[in-house]
Structure formats: structure tokens, C-alpha cells
Amino acid sequence: MSAPNLLITGAQLWSPERSCATALAVTNGVVTAVGSDEEILALAVAETEHIQAAGAAVLPGFHDGHIHxxxxxxxxxxxxxxxxxxxxxxxxxxxxxxxxxxxxxxxxxxxxxxxxxxxxxxxxxxxxxxxxxxxxxxxxxxxxxxxxxxxxxxxxxxxxxxxxxxxxxxxxxxxxxxxxxxxxxxxxxxRLIPPHRPEDLRRGLLTAQQHLLSLGITAWHDALLGAYLTLPDSLPAYIETITEGSLRARVTGSMWWPPAAGPDCVPEILEKIQAAAEAGFKIRSVKIMQDGICENCTAALIEPYTGVHPEVRGDSVISPRHLADITAELDAAGLSIHFHGVGDRAVRECLDAVAHARRRNGPGQRHQIAHLDVVDPADIGRFAELEVTANLQPLWARNDQEVLERKFPLIGDSRARHHFPFGALRNAGAHLAMGSDWPVTSPDPLWGLHTACTRTAPAADHHAFNAESRTPAQPEERLSIDDAIRAYTLGSAEASGIAKETGSLQVGKLADLVVLTGPIANSESFDQVRVARTILGGETAYQRSQTAHRAEVPGRSGR
Ligand SMILES: [Zn+2]
Missing domain, CATH: 3.10.310.70 (Diaminopimelate Epimerase; Chain A, domain 1)
Known part of the structure; x- marks a missing residue:
């Protein structure tokens, strides 16, 4: 074995290899040893770079499992x-x-x-x-x-x-x-706005990469490859940056399923995925939007919205029968489905569709449902049963003014009690992944982890201005620090199908990791630490300047 290029010692190390390990070695971009400081230091040669973590947490690079x-x-x-x-x-x-x-x-x-x-x-x-x-x-x-x-x-x-x-x-x-x-x-x-030029999209993507690396994100799953509402189609920008080698993060994505398309459109989607693969971007997933959002009554609910006349339950984007057929077809083609499911009826229809696919095709791809604002208690156990990942946007699980004044009155008290049921899903054995849905909300994983573990807003989040956002929302749904970190790293890597290469600090995996400015002692720690350094394949991709007080946001200019 050749000598390591990089050693990290003195770390509070998040590694499944050995619970007492404080150090690791990296050779040619890959983790080659995990152990005590003494064991790892013994591997050093003159050229080996040495990072002394001084007790700070070293985690696998964050993996944003749902982002634009x-x-x-x-x-x-x-x-x-x-x-x-x-x-x-x-x-x-x-x-x-x-x-x-x-x-x-x-x-x-x-x-x-x-x-x-x-x-x-x-x-x-x-x-x-x-x-x-x-x-x-x-x-x-x-x-x-x-x-x-x-x-x-x-x-x-x-x-x-x-x-x-x-x-x-x-x-x-x-x-x-x-x-x-x-x-x-x-x-x-x-539609009247002059469209983005291809070079604008490329610059947008690379600006995003720089920002995400500064937040410790080394991998992400783009939840929508296609055009939707005001979002431009970013697939050409991915292909361009992959081809020129400027996209360094580990990126996967979901091909957009047009909402009006029926089961007969499956071949067309497969062709698009094939064309992207030939151009260099391998896509293993399809995004299906099954409902909207609660705030404007477009989320699909089992029982009607509260206080809305006439009786409104929100529409299913795709009829449940078509959804089941589409899901079974895509599953049989070896594709994983990334559902958007916000209301409890949409969530149930997605689970029913996967159940149909399992009956028809047997065990197959791991599918996932993102958002999960309201899940009927009867459906919580089905995630584990059907091998469906719960893709959580943890930063949303708090009592913001918008939630208290607009959302809860519409869904009513009994459903508000099951708002973002992270703990219930975890306790029922559901596989968890996490993401930010940026630019909907901040992509900062430390903020997301803070809220996942405390159900309160991070101290630095200026969007949370009401006192209630600082008191725990449905505190029984809190996650443990270990569960939350796992979901934001390995869980998302598993959901995206790249866990063999990245997602945990293990011998043989890519050295994609993040060094924080201090240890994670309890769930309040996420508010007190920042990203000191982001390492991608053994190379430093971001380093916090000594004077920085928080992660830098790239400068703004006209597009
Ligand atoms: Zn999204």
C-alpha cells in the first residue's frame, strides 16, 4: 500500500469502523485506515499532509438528498x-x-x-x-x-x-x-421573461457548487431535471459541467415526470434518460409530483381542509390507478422513484403505488417520498415494509409564523399533531434521508440538523422571527444526533444509490468529509459550530478563513 497523502488526527470521528477511532488516513482520494491517533500517525511519511482536528467533529461530507x-x-x-x-x-x-x-x-x-x-x-x-x-x-x-x-x-x-x-x-x-x-x-x-442563457445556467450551477461546498456538502441529489414553474431545466448545465470536469461534487438527479403524462409516456422518459447517459450524466431516478402544498390547499388530504368552503381535499396530480401503473413500469425498468408527497392522501397513494409495483415486480428499487408534511399514522409502518425512504426536509419542522397562521388552521389540530413525523417514522424502522429543497429554504445542513434534533429554529436563521419558532414543535418527533447525521450523510447516499462510494468514513470509500470548528456535544452544538474545511476525494475543496464568522455567500451581481 502506498503512503497516505493526508492524515486527520485528534478528531471526534463519525465512523462506523470503530467507535473509539480519532484518526483516519487518506491515500489517493480514498480512506485507507481508521484508528487511534497513534496507529494513524505511524503511517505518515515526509510528504503526508496532517490536519490536527483538536477535538473537533469530523463527519462524512453532507449529502443533500433533495435540492434544486x-x-x-x-x-x-x-x-x-x-x-x-x-x-x-x-x-x-x-x-x-x-x-x-x-x-x-x-x-x-x-x-x-x-x-x-x-x-x-x-x-x-x-x-x-x-x-x-x-x-x-x-x-x-x-x-x-x-x-x-x-x-x-x-x-x-x-x-x-x-x-x-x-x-x-x-x-x-x-x-x-x-x-x-x-x-x-x-x-x-x-413565460415573457427572457430565458436564461446556457452560460447563465452553467454559472448558476457552479456558484451553487461553491456555496454548497462551503456548507460541507460534498454530494447532492437534484430533485428535478426538467423545467417546472419558474425553475429552468438544469440538465444541460449538468451535462456541460460534467463534460468539462468542473462539477466536482457527487451529483445524482431525478428526471422530471410531466404531470399530465400517462403510463404510455414511460418509453419517452427512458429515451431521455438514455440520451443523458450517453452525454455523460447517469440518471437512475424519476421525479413524480403527486400533490402541491398545504398553504394553498393543493396538498392532497384524506379528510377535507379545515375551515375551507366548499369541501376541499386537494387534487391528486396523477390518478392513483395511473400512478400505480407508472410506478410499476419505472420500477421494472430499474429506476427509482422520487415522489413529492406532502398531504396524507398523496403519501398514501405513493405507498399504494409502490405496493402495487412490489406485487407485480417483486423486491426491486428503493423508492422515496420527499416532504411528508402530513402522514396518516396508519401509513407510518409501511415505509419500512415497502422499503420506501422517507426523504425529510428537517429545517421545516418548526413553529414559524407562516406555519402557525397559514398552515395549521388549514390542516387542523389533529393533523398538525402529525406534522413532519420524523420520530414516528424512525421508530417504525423507516429508512431516512435528508435534504434542504434549496432554494425553497436554506441549504445549510447544520441548520437542518439543529432543527431535526430540537424542532426549533437555528439561532442564526433570520426567517424565524416569532417567539414560537424557538419552542419545540411536536417535541416527540425529535431525532437523535446519530440518526439525524446518518440521514444527512449515508441515508441520502443510500437513497441516491451511491453509498458504495461515499456517505460514510470507511476504509475503501472516497474521502469526502467535513471538519467542523468544534465537537458535537449535544443538539445545541449544531448552532455553535461551523464548517472549518470540506474535503472532496482527499482534496480540500473549501477552507474557512480564520476571520470568517459564518459561511460565505458568493457575491451578487446581475445575471
Ligand atoms: Zn423540491
């Missing part, structure tokens, strides 16, 4: 409202961007409804900030588009315009558009 990286990078490069959580904050960012960019449209993203009186912004507010040209801002969850009067005028949206299918034009008392377009209605204006 290119959209996140574009948000960082564009007019990004995520940096603030107030009206004055938004106004400052928008004014400054409009002053320094002479683009035909002012385009941005990242607003939260609870910043505005009444829960939504208005076109008049945006007219004041951008009076001279069309301006359009997508909400942080990508379900709402805030437009100024000029943008509405160009789209021809008036009080006479009918709501499109699967979309809603928010209106005032006289029926006049107020400036917010929900879901598919957003496309009425977003």
Missing part, C-alpha cells in the same frame, strides 16, 4: 430577497438591484408571505420600487409570483382574465389582480 442546485445558484446571482426578512430589507435589495442593473426585466426570488400585511405582497408595493419596467419575484417556495403593474400589463392580465387550470390570480374585492399569481398562473408572466 441550479435554481439556488441563480438565486444567489440574481436579485435575492433571501438575505432579508422584512419589508425594508426587501425594498433595499430591490431598489439597489434595479439601480445597478439595466436589464429589460427586474427578476428575483426568495420572498416570504409573512413579511407582508395580510400574508401576500401587492403590485403597488413593487411599482414603488420598480416603476419603469416589468418586475417579477418568485416566492421562496416557488408557488407564488409577485408582479408589478407593468408585468401584469404585458401579460394582458386584467380582472376579466380567468384563472388557468392549476393556478390562481389573487384578486381584490372588485376582482382586480392584486399582483400575486399562484402556481400555474405564474406562468402567464414568467
Amino acid at each position: 442546485a441550479t435554481a439556488g445558484g441563480l438565486a444567489l446571482l440574481g436579485c435575492n430577497l433571501d438575505a432579508a426578512h422584512s419589508l425594508e430589507g426587501y425594498a433595499g435589495i430591490i431598489r439597489n438591484f434595479a439601480l445597478t442593473n439595466d436589464s429589460e426585466w427586474v427578476v428575483g426570488s426568495g420572498w416570504f408571505g409573512d413579511v407582508f400585511t395580510g400574508g401576500l405582497p401587492t403590485r403597488q408595493l413593487l411599482d414603488e420600487l420598480v416603476p419603469d419596467r416589468p418586475a417579477v419575484f418568485t416566492s421562496h417556495d416557488a408557488h407564488g409570483v409577485w408582479a408589478n403593474t407593468e408585468a401584469l400589463r404585458r401579460a394582458g392580465i386584467t380582472r376579466e382574465t380567468a384563472d388557468p387550470a392549476a393556478g390562481r390570480i389573487v384578486r381584490g374585492e372588485q376582482g382586480e389582480p392584486t399582483g400575486v399569481l399562484m402556481d400555474a398562473a405564474g406562468e402567464l408572466v414568467s
